[in-house]
Amino acid sequence: MKISKQSLEEQAADFLRQQILAGHYVSGDKLTESTLAKDLELSRTTVRMALNTLASEGLVSQKPYAGWSVTTLTDHDIWEIYHLRVALESQAAQMAAETITPEKAVRLRKELDVFKEICQQDGVSITEVTFYDFELHKLIIELSESARLAHMYKSVINQLSIYIRITHFDFDIEDSANTHIGLVEAICAGEPERARKLAIENISTFTEMGHKLKHEHTKQMDED
Template sequence: MIAQTSYQTQSLKDVAVDYLTKKIMTGEYKPNEKINEVQVANELGISRAPIREGIKELSSQGLVTQIPRKGTYVVELTEKDIHEIYQIRVSLENCIIDKIVRDNKLKEKDFKFLEKKIETMEEIANSDDDFNSKKIKINREDIKFHKYIWEKADSPRRQEILFDLHRQLQMAMLFDTEMTGDLKNTAETHKDIVKYLRAGDAKNAKTALVDHIEMYKMK
């Protein structure tokens, strides 16, 4: 009955989405593993209907694939998939940086927020938690950092594409962090992005973004 404490604040579908996402992101569900709806429903103490709704949402986000008459399976991202995700991200986020700098979208309170996110990532990286736990927590803060910038750009179509992609982006980032193992550098690479955005230097802010993403990208 894991979901009982979430009933008052979330829909049952959202409970299912959060539960399944966590299992995928932590690696408890492996790539290509089949998701058993009955088992998940029993674990959460809810009916299968919201599980199916949650799976449909995760399918639209690219975390699972539904195969007719066979079931639902966790997506396995190939190296080609990861490179494509990063390419799309760089293209869109570079445009967002240009717009933010050109229109002076970020104020001091925004920079303080972004700097606080970096501090949080550094604290997590230096904590005594196990590597897998730190990896997931830093990834969550990393996404929050960039989503904040996406939202500030007032570019709804780019934002929508990035938001639709962000679950796959999380998967790619988690996979590559597992490969590099460099959590402290993950936090550190955000500092130059903020430094150049604060200076109104779009060119170097975009270079810093690419450097940050290249740190993740598989060689």
């Protein structure tokens, strides 16, 4: 018998997390404990614990008398997430460049090569490109050797992934990986300050959004 090291709760949380991040459940979708328990062949208690785990990650929320649903992010939520991503990714890039080794550089360049191949495939979707974009940045986070930073980033990136699927941006899929070349090379060359600046510039997909949300947030605060 093959024994899983994960508890049933962890397995359920992993499955539901993947379903949400893959877009099978979208913002606002209701998640019924009894239905999920039946579909997953688990107890409602196990499903509830899994949903609580996802709630701590910002992926689902629970309202009294309304039950569970996939999180719907407000403009203010996105404004916060955007700036957190800028802060975390730029710091991680700087730290990764400070501690880079030949072995780490090989891993980083290989991850970028995979990303490039994905972007060159015919019919590749924005969901797939976003996944490999995040995989590259998660590796940079890992190479920074900061467990706390990695934990914070996981929560932010999960919520950001939800938002990307429900918005429409002028997104150049084919060139997405190429925009990361300078960042990767700066890290591999051990240039912390250049890596930090390029990490900020690299979030080009969200730069205009960031300015827009900042303006709207400031306007709202003035009105209040």
